[in-house]
Amino acid sequence: MQQKKAIPSMVKDPKLIEKRREQIIEAAVELFVSKGFHKTTTREISRASGFSIGTLYEYIESKEDVLYLVCDAIHQEVEKRLQQVLVEGVSGAVMLRRxxxxxxxxxxxxxxxVLLIYQEIKSLPKEPMRYVLMKEEEITDFFEEILHRGRKDGSLNIDEQSVKLMAHNIMVLGQMWTFRRWSLRKHYTLEQFMEIQTSLILRELTSH
Structure with missing residues (x-):
């Protein structure tokens, strides 16, 4: 398994590192989205974060580190939410909806x-990029696991060959809400989009 990249810090307090890096991420994402990754300088990131350039370099070594931290923050949050739905005694269909x-x-x-990551992942060095892509696969695997559970308990009607493809379909579904937001949000709230899409998937997977 690809190892998580350890980003060095001159600061020893883990809580302070986490707090300062979140400030850096927030400032950097806004700049990357408005100006682009390559046109944004570390000095601009430090200014927007409220730090001196010297302080910034106590927490990261490069712009690429910021991009990596953004990727990792997204995946950690997704994994946390998905782990919460793995409840014993709940059918695969219920688990999938959640x-x-x-x-x-x-x-x-x-x-x-999310939008930034998919636009700029090519800017990451090779090893961190492999790690980020591996995390994407792990999230897809999580949906595969739920589909297998539903298949096993009879709450989902899906053949073995289709499980992986359906897991990828669900991943793209989530990304669609971000990538096509310029159009979708004119017509649907998040709740409406969620209900319609989930119903379409479950209708397909529960029909016999």
Whole structure:
């Protein structure tokens, strides 16, 4: 398994590191979205974060570190939400509905970050990029696990060959809410989008 990249810090307090890095991420995402990753300088990031350039370099080494931290923050939040739905005694169908809802809420809450990652992932060095893509696969695997559970308990009607493809379909569904927000949000609220899409998936997976 690809190892998570350890980003060095000159600061020893883990809570302070987490707090300052979140400030840096917030400032950097706004700049990356408005100006583009390559046109944004570390000096601009430090200014927007409220730090001196010297202080900024106590927490990160490069712009690419910020991009990596954004990727990791998204995946951690998605994983946290999805882990919450793994409840014993609940059918795969119920679990799937809850997982899709949790996934879509994270995509909505972190939409600028999600959009940025898919636009700029090519800017990451090779090893961190592999790690980020691996995390994407792990989230897809999570949906595969739920689909297998539903298949096993009889609450979902899906053949083995279709499980992986359906898991990828669900991933794209979440990303659609971000990538096509310029159009979708004219016609649907998040709740409406969530209900319609989840109903379409479950209708397909529960029809016999």
């Amino acid at each position: 997982a899709i809802e949790g996934f879509l809420r994270v995509m909505d809450e972190m939409q600028d970050r």
